[in-house]
Amino acid sequence: MLRTIKPKNARAKRALDAREPKEVEDARTAIFVRGTHTGEVVNNVMKELMALKRPDAISFSKKNAIRPFEDSSSLDFWAQKNDASMFLVGQSTKKRPAGLVLARMFDSKVLDMCEFGVDKFVSMSEFKTPKSTPGHKPMMHFASELFDTHPRYIQLKSLLMDFFNAEVIDSICLGGLEHIISVSVAPSSGLNGATGLSLGDGQSSEDLSKLPKVYVRTYTVRMLASGTRVPRVELSPMGPFLDLSLRRSQAADPDLWRAAMKRPKMKKQDVEKGLGKKRKNLEVDELGDLRGRVHIAKQDLDKLQTRKMKGLKAGPGEGDGESTEEGDGEDEGSKRRKRRKSS
Numbered sequence: 001m002l003r004t005i006k007p008k009n010a011r012a013k014r015a016l017d018a019r020e021p022k023e024v025e026d027a028r029t030a031i032f033v034r035g036t037h038t039g040e041v042v043n044n045v046m047k048e049l050m051a052l053k054r055p056d057a058i059s060f061s062k063k064n065a066i067r068p069f070e071d072s073s074s075l076d077f078w079a080q081k082n083d084a085s086m087f088l089v090g091q092s093t094k095k096r097p098a099g100l101v102l103a104r105m106f107d108s109k110v111l112d113m114c115e116f117g118v119d120k121f122v123s124m125s126e127f128k129t130p131k132s133t134p135g136h137k138p139m140m141h142f143a144s145e146l147f148d149t150h151p152r153y154i155q156l157k158s159l160l161m162d163f164f165n166a167e168v169i170d171s172i173c174l175g176g177l178e179h180i181i182s183v184s185v186a187p188s189s190g191l192n193g194a195t196g197l198s199l200g201d202g203q204s205s206e207d208l209s210k211l212p213k214v215y216v217r218t219y220t221v222r223m224l225a226s227g228t229r230v231p232r233v234e235l236s237p238m239g240p241f242l243d244l245s246l247r248r249s250q251a252a253d254p255d256l257w258r259a260a261m262k263r264p265k266m267k268k269q270d271v272e273k274g275l276g277k278k279r280k281n282l283e284v285d286e287l288g289d290l291r292g293r294v295h296i297a298k299q300d301l302d303k304l305q306t307r308k309m310k311g312l313k314a315g316p317g318e319g320d321g322e323s324t325e326e327g328d329g330e331d332e333g334s335k336r337r338k339r340r341k342s343s
Contacts, residue, residue: 029084035091042090080108106260112252116244124239132179137166144185186212216242
């Protein structure tokens with residue numbers, strides 16, 4: 001564990017302040033680590049995933065004897081030293097060939113991990129198509145309901161979103177949308193959303209052979225003229241193409257997950273705009289205006305007080321509900337007007 005360093009000058013203080021928690025976090029830095037035994041497939045996969053992740057990627061050239069599910073102390077040390085929050089560990093063994101471990105960190109500690117095997121890999125070099133510019137933020141597409149219902153795939157979706165996500169942006173420029181990463185799941189039947197929970201040793205209580213494979217595809221986006229303001233979009237395969245099978249997974253510790261999901265205190269103007277914690281009966285419309293709904297009890301209109309207005313006062317005989325002739329009413333009304341004029 002690294003010791004706490006007290007800054008000696010303003011430059012060191014700015015560097016330490018940059019590592020402090022922020023309301024809007026910076027882009028996540030990912031470290032690519034090779035295990036003691038890696039094959040050609042694992043090396044090529046990590047190389048091309050790092051090309052998609054640049055410039056927020058750090059590659060360790062040396063091999064490391066690391067087993068994340070058994071001992072994660074090395075990941076904690078590297079995360080604190082390099083200010084990184086994501087890890088991709090490549091390891092190929094006889095029992096688990098062509099394996100990749102995707103780990104997420106919080107406060108320099110392992111939050112959760114997921115391991116999957118590479119069943120098929122198609123490199124970028126096999127597609128003679130234009131490639132995206134390094135550093136551009138990709139679009140993510142998840143094409144399966146399991147990413148919203150099954151716990152294993154919910155975790156995988158969250159990990160991939162954090163891994164490929166870059167800086168938080170306020171507006172989108174169509175020219176900057178150069179590539180899209182599509183993640184889909186093979187057709188399956190009979191999967192229960194309550195299965196797949198992790199045990200304490202990192203092993204899954206579900207039969208891994210029943211879990212469908214995950215297909216990762218990367219395409220470049222071409223925007224062509226359509227005669228309207230909305231361009232016509234075409235997708236061209238860019239690579240890499242990956243067929244992944246889920247293996248082991250480790251869920252986050254409840255206390256650590258609760259601390260990671262804790263949000264800072266929102267500013268007054270953000271609360272008024274409807275950001276942060278959702279409040280009851282309050283919503284923000286498409287124009288950004290805050291609208292509220294008020295619920296009141298049913299009113300009895302028969303007891304409504306209206307006698308303060310002179311035009312709504314009941315005349316003689318009207319309060320008892322008795323009907324009078326029009327002539328009598330006009331005479332009495334004219335008498336009252338004469339009295340007011342004389343007074």
